[in-house]
Amino acid sequence: MGEFEEFAEALFGQLAVEINEEKEILELAIKAKEDLAGKIEFKKLEEIAKEIYPSFKKKVEEFLDLKIPDNVQLKFPELEELKELKGDKVFADSKSKEFVVELFDAVAKEDSKKIAELMKKDTAKYMVYSTYAIQYISKITTTYGDYLDSTIYFNKFILSRYPEIILHKQGEPYESNFKNVNSGYIGAVKMTLLEELIHSVQKNLQEVNKNAATEVNKINEELAQIILELDSKTVSELSEYCQLQAVPDDFPFAKRANLFFFLNPDHFLIEQIGPDVMTFTHVEIDPKIGQAIPQLLEIYKKWLVPIQQHHAAFTAMEGMAGFAIDNILKDDIDFQNYLTTFMGTDFSSYQVRKSMGKDFTRTVFEKLGTKTFKKMIDVPPNTREIKDPQLYLKKMSQ
Template sequence: MTELEEFADALLDQISVEINEEEVIAKLSSKISEDPDFTAKFDSPQQTVSEFAPGLKQRVEEFTGIAVSPDVKIEFPGLEDLKKIKGRKVFASDDARKFIDRLFAALAKQDRQAIVSVIKEDPVKFLVYSTYAKAYISKISTTYGDYLDSTIYLNSFVLSSYPQIILHKQGQPYDARYETVKSGYIGALKMTTLEEMVHSIQTHLYEENKKAVIEVNRINEELAKIILNLDDPTVARLSEHMQIPTVPDEFPIAKRANLFFMLNPDNFIVNVLGPDVMTFTKVEIDPTISQMVPELLGIYQRWLGPIQRHHAAFSTMEGMAEFCVQNILKDDRDFHQYLTMFMGTDISAYTVRKHMGKDLVSAVFAKFGKGGFGTLIGNPPTTRELKDPQKYVSRIS
């Protein structure tokens, strides 16, 4: 087995839990469809969403003061297409775009040789973007929706399977529990559609986040190139100093890949310095490491700015969506049933969950009402303001 085949197998192995979960869902759905005693039917996600989407759009505008664009579409991709869409959500420079799309397409098909070809094409980009592939694809069965390029994508595979599975697991008599499960299913669709509608109005915030992520990925590509070009003696000394397990000499890329994953600032700085790094203006690193990789400190220092802008923008985007869901659906019977039936919680527990972005949005809303949403979107907070919302409120007052 070649080194690149080892990489491909390792990446497939890292998403194997998700693949197994998908297979379990598919088998359960097939088993249920063959059960003669299970005659319950649920409307498709498309049918259900078409009934309440216009009303949700109106409620978003009433609550935030911002209209959902009439150009925003709602689509229901299958599992393989959804994985490819996840690849398009990896923001990167134009020269990396085709590479990422090919990587996610190969993973969506679980095509080992296609993955090998992608790695061979550009090992630098593989080191950077394989981490996204693992993170995004390994969460498909827990991802209900996504927003990208004026389109809301709803996970038809999961959302069309769960109501039957939940009802079947509860056992007979199915008729007695049908309406309750149906209500929870509708609640899941309402929550997901509403979240993505809110994301669709976050235009400037979305663009600021996208630009920051592209810059972060450029820096990570620069680091990957430096690490892959290190000579063998430096790789050996650095690996020993960082106590990285020994890799056989016939796997030279793997030796350097281990170093990259350890020294990647998303891992190295955050794990060493902790989450407070999001408010730092300066970092320091082990002088021995810096001596062997002189460019490293400069890379870390340049990384701080865009990663902090990304953290602030993304946290605000997510917090705003959650805040809107909690307020717009707080009295919605279907949403309450979703929390109970799908999540095993209730509205009280759901609303007190801690979230930096939601806390910021809540503070801004308390001061400025619905006008605060447009301000947050057009004038994103800093990470310090995200941590201390009153600083943001004072700045924009």
């Protein structure tokens, strides 16, 4: 087996826990369905979502004082399609998009041969986008919905199976437990629809986030290419200096990949400086590393602007959604049952969870009321303003 083939196998090794969990969910769902057959039946996910859509569209429009686009549609992908969709959620430029789609398709199909071919075809792109495959796909079982290009996607793999699994785990008599579990199931669908409807009105924020993320990925590709072109002596010396795990000389790609993953600004700067890097306007690096890779400091400086735009836009998008969910669903019994039956928590515990984006939205809302949401979308906050909402309020008053 060649080095690329071994690396492809290693990718699935990193996803082994998640892949095993997916298989376990399927097995549990089959057993639950068999045991519940003829006794209990949950309404189909599609039926619930379409049934509640008109009333939740109205709730969101009233709370945000914004209109939801008329062309929003609902889709209900199963596991493989959902994994392929995650490739569309990776924002890459036109030169890289096809590669990302092929990579996620191969990961979804667990096709290690195809992954090895993609590595050979464009090693730099693989180094950048394989991290997304691991990061995104590892969250499949905890992500209920997605929004992209006027479409709300419900995670059918999870949402259509969890109610039966939860009820089955609670045991007999199923009939007496059905009411709370079914209510929690409806609450999960309500929460998912609500969150993604909110994302559907965030057009400008979505664009800022997408463009910034695309720029970050282009910069990371540039860094990957620089590291691939380093001579073996420099790679070995830098790896030793950075105290990276030793890799035999006959695995040149693995050595460079390790160095890239370590020096990737998402890892290196945030590990070295911490999350405060999101408000920095200047960075410095270890002179020895800078000598070995003279272009590195310039890359890090170039990376700061789009990563901060991406971080701020994404935080604002999620914060707005979290704030709206707290307010719209605070008295909803189905949502409260979702928290107890699916999440093992309650509303008061859920509500106090810290979130910088939600705290920002709350502070601005206390001052601007329903104007908050349009303002946040039209004039996205920057990272300093997210951290200190008074700066944003001051800007809005000028």
